Amino acid sequence: MLGRLARDPWARVAGIGLLLLVLVAVFAPAIAPYDPNRQLDIIALKDRPPSLAHWFGTDPYGRDVLSRVIFGARISLAVAVLAVLAATTAGLAYGAVAGMAGPRTDAVLMRVLDVCLAVPRVLLLVAITALWGEISLATLILVLGLTGWFTLGRMVRADVRAVRAREFVLGARALGASPTRILGRHVLPHVLSTVIVWATLDIGQVILLEAGLSFLGLGVQPPTASWGTVMQDGADRLAGLWWMSVFPGLAIVLTVAAVALLGERLRDALDPRDLPHR
Amino acid sequence: MTAPPAPLLAVRALRTTFETDAGLAVAVDGVSFDVGAGEAVGLVGESGCGKSVTALSLLRLVRPPGAIDTGSEIRFDGGDLLALDADAIRRVRGARISMIFQEPMTALNPVHPVGDQVAEVVRAHGGGARDARERAVEMLRLTGIPDPAVRARQYPHQLSGGMRQRVMIAMALVMHPALVIADEPTTALDVTVQAQILDLLADLRARLGTALLLITHDLGVIAESTSRVIVMYAGEIVEEAPVTALFAAPHHPYTRGLMAAIPRLDDARAADGGARRPRLADIPGSVPPATAWPAGCRFRARCASAWDRCAAEHPPLYRVGERHVSRCHLADEPGRRVVASTP
Numbered sequence: 001m002l003g004r005l006a007r008d009p010w011a012r013v014a015g016i017g018l019l020l021l022v023l024v025a026v027f028a029p030a031i032a033p034y035d036p037n038r039q040l041d042i043i044a045l046k047d048r049p050p051s052l053a054h055w056f057g058t059d060p061y062g063r064d065v066l067s068r069v070i071f072g073a074r075i076s077l078a079v080a081v082l083a084v085l086a087a088t089t090a091g092l093a094y095g096a097v098a099g100m101a102g103p104r105t106d107a108v109l110m111r112v113l114d115v116c117l118a119v120p121r122v123l124l125l126v127a128i129t130a131l132w133g134e135i136s137l138a139t140l141i142l143v144l145g146l147t148g149w150f151t152l153g154r155m156v157r158a159d160v161r162a163v164r165a166r167e168f169v170l171g172a173r174a175l176g177a178s179p180t181r182i183l184g185r186h187v188l189p190h191v192l193s194t195v196i197v198w199a200t201l202d203i204g205q206v207i208l209l210e211a212g213l214s215f216l217g218l219g220v221q222p223p224t225a226s227w228g229t230v231m232q233d234g235a236d237r238l239a240g241l242w243w244m245s246v247f248p249g250l251a252i253v254l255t256v257a258a259v260a261l262l263g264e265r266l267r268d269a270l271d272p273r274d275l276p277h278r
Numbered sequence: 279m280t281a282p283p284a285p286l287l288a289v290r291a292l293r294t295t296f297e298t299d300a301g302l303a304v305a306v307d308g309v310s311f312d313v314g315a316g317e318a319v320g321l322v323g324e325s326g327c328g329k330s331v332t333a334l335s336l337l338r339l340v341r342p343p344g345a346i347d348t349g350s351e352i353r354f355d356g357g358d359l360l361a362l363d364a365d366a367i368r369r370v371r372g373a374r375i376s377m378i379f380q381e382p383m384t385a386l387n388p389v390h391p392v393g394d395q396v397a398e399v400v401r402a403h404g405g406g407a408r409d410a411r412e413r414a415v416e417m418l419r420l421t422g423i424p425d426p427a428v429r430a431r432q433y434p435h436q437l438s439g440g441m442r443q444r445v446m447i448a449m450a451l452v453m454h455p456a457l458v459i460a461d462e463p464t465t466a467l468d469v470t471v472q473a474q475i476l477d478l479l480a481d482l483r484a485r486l487g488t489a490l491l492l493i494t495h496d497l498g499v500i501a502e503s504t505s506r507v508i509v510m511y512a513g514e515i516v517e518e519a520p521v522t523a524l525f526a527a528p529h530h531p532y533t534r535g536l537m538a539a540i541p542r543l544d545d546a547r548a549a550d551g552g553a554r555r556p557r558l559a560d561i562p563g564s565v566p567p568a569t570a571w572p573a574g575c576r577f578r579a580r581c582a583s584a585w586d587r588c589a590a591e592h593p594p595l596y597r598v599g600e601r602h603v604s605r606c607h608l609a610d611e612p613g614r615r616v617v618a619s620t621p
Contacts, residue, residue, distance in 0.1 A: 102342065103342065166384060167379060167381065167384040167385045168384065168385050168386055168387040170339065170379075170385075171377070171379055171385045171386075171446075171449075172398075172402075173339055173371065174337055174371055174372065174376065174377040174379075175371060175372030175376055175377070175399045175402065175449060175450070176368050176369065176370075176372030176373055176399065176402045176403055176453075177368075177372075177398070177399075177402045178365075178368055178402065181398075181402055185387075185398060186387055189389045189390075190389065
C-alpha cells in the first residue's frame with residue numbers, strides 16, 4: 001500500500017520536498033550562511049532588501065533572514081512534530097479507553113469531549129499562552145498538543161467501536177483472548193490508518209498555529225527564530241519590509257501544502273475500507 | 279451397572295434477557311439440556327428462537343444490555359461456569375469450550391495471516407511463539423488444507439470459503455477442547471463444500487474425542503452429523519429426542535412443520551410429469567416478539583391443532599418416548615391432532 005503511494009507523482013513531489021526540508025533543518029548550521037542570531041552590522045546591514053550577499057535580505061536588527069528562516073525550520077518542524085506526537089498519544093489513549101469502555105463510561109467521556117470540542121482551538125491557545133506568562137518551547141509543544149487531540153479521540157473511539165462490533169472480535173473473545181490482546185491484535189491495527197492520516201494532516205495545521213502564535217508574540221520567544229517570529233520581526237512595517245513576511249510565509253505555505261498533499265494521498269493509499277467516511 | 283457418568287455440559291434453567299426499548303426481551307427462557315463427553319447434539323430452530331443466544335450464554339459472551347439470569351446454571355466438567363471470574367472464564371474459552379462461527383469471512387481478521395490467527399489462540403492460552411506456530415501449521419494440516427505451511431502465511435481474502443471455514447475449525451480445535459459449539463458452521467458455504475466441512479468435523483471429533491453442539495436451522499445437517507436433537511422455539515426447548523426417533527416420529531407440531539418444509543427430491547420428480555409441482559409446505563406466521571411471549575403455548579397462533587387448553591395452560595415437556603420429550607398438550611390428548619391435508 002505504500003508502494004502505491006511511492007508511484008503517485010504528486011505524493012512523490014511532496015515527499016521529496018519534505019525530505020529536503022527536514023535535511024535543511026537538520027543540517028542548518030552547515031547550510032545557513034550566517035549565524036541566525038548575530039547582528040552583523042547594525043548600521044550598514046539594517047533592513048536591507050534581498051541581495052546576492054543576503055538572498056532573503058536582513059531584518060531591523062541586522063540579522064540574515066535566510067539564516068533565520070533555515071534555523072526557523074528546525075523550531076517550526078520540531079514543535080509541530082512533537083506537538084502532533086503528544087496529540088496522537090492523547091487522542092489514541094482517550095479514544096481507545098472510551099471505545100473499549102462500557103456504555104456509561106463511554107457516554108461520560110464523550111460528553112467531556114463535546115465540551116472540549118465546543119471551544120475553538122485558536123481561542124483556547126491564545127487564552128492559555130497569554131495567561132501562562134513566560135513560554136518555553138516545551139510548554140508551547142505541550143499546549144499545542146493537548147489542545148489538538150479532541151477530533152482524533154472522537155475518531156479513534158468511533159473506529160474502536162466499529163471494529164469491536166465485528167465478528168472476528170467476538171471470535172477472538174470466544175477463543176479466550178484477553179481484552180488487552182484484543183485491543184493490541186485486533187483493534188489497534190484497524191485504527192492505525194486513521195491515526196497516521198490524521199497525524200499527517202494535523203502537522204500542517206500545527207505549523208500554521210505555531211506561526212500564528214509566534215507572530216502574536218505568544219509562541220516562540222525572541223531571539224529564537226521560527227517562521228512565525230521572523231514574520232513578527234517585520235510586522236510593524238509589513239509593506240516596507242516585504243521580504244520579512246514573504247519568505248517565511250512561503251516556507252509555511254509550501255510545507256503545509258506538501259504535508260496536506262501527502263496526508264491526502266496517504267489516506268487514499270491506505271485501505272479505504274478501513275477508513276470511516278468523512 | 280454403575281450410575282451414568284455426569285454429563286460434560288449440564289445446562290439448567292438458563293434464562294438470558296436483553297433490556298430493549300420495547301421492554302425486557304427474554305431470548306432464552308428456562309432452557310435445560312445435557313451434552314455428554316464426545317457426544318454430538320443438534321440445536322435447531324428458526325431465526326430468533328434463541329439458539330444463538332443460548333450458544334453465546336454458554337461461554338458467557340452475552341454483553342450488556344444482555345444478561346444471564348441468576349437462577350441459571352451451567353455446569354461444565356463438574357465446575358460452575360457462571361461462578362467463574364472474568365479471567366477464569368477466559369481460560370475456558372478456546373481451551374476447554376470453543377466456538378465456530380457462521381461466516382468465516384467476517385469471523386477472521388482480514389489484517390492477519392491465517393496461520394497467525396490459529397497460533398494466536400495458542401498464545402492466548404500461554405503458548406510460546408514458536409510452539410504456537412508449529413501447532414497452528416499442524417492443526418491446519420489436520421483440517422485437510424494442502425500445503426499448510428504456505429497457506430498459513432496467506433490472508434483470509436486469499437482463501438476460498440471452504441478453506442476459511444477449515445481455518446476457523448483449526449482455530450477452534452487447536453487447543454483440543456472438550457466441547458465445540460458450532461453456530462451454523464456450513465450455512466455460508468456451497469452445498470458440496472458443506473458436506474466436506476461436516477465430514478471434516480465428524481472426522482476430527484472422532485480423532486480428538488470432542489463433543490459437539492451444532493446449532494443450525496437445517497435439519498438435513500442435523501440428520502447427518504448428530505445423534506441427538508434439541509428443537510427450540512420462542513426461547514424454549516419444544517422437543518428433544520435421539521435423531522432417529524425425531525425423524526421417524528416428530529411429535530411437536532412445530533417440529534413436524536420444520537420437517538414438512540424440507541424440499542424433497544421426489545417432489546421435484548413429480549414436477550417432471552408436467553402437471554404441477556406440490557407447493558413446499560411452510561409454517562404460517564412468525565415467532566412472536568421476545569418482549570411479549572404469549573401465555574399458554576407459544577406456538578399456538580401458528581398451530582393447526584391448537585385448542586382452548588393451549589391458550590390457558592403453558593405445556594410442560596411431556597415424555598413421549600424413549601429419551602423423547604415434547605412441549606405439546608397433544609401428548610396428553612393425541613386425538614386432537616389435526617393433520618394437514620396433503621395437496
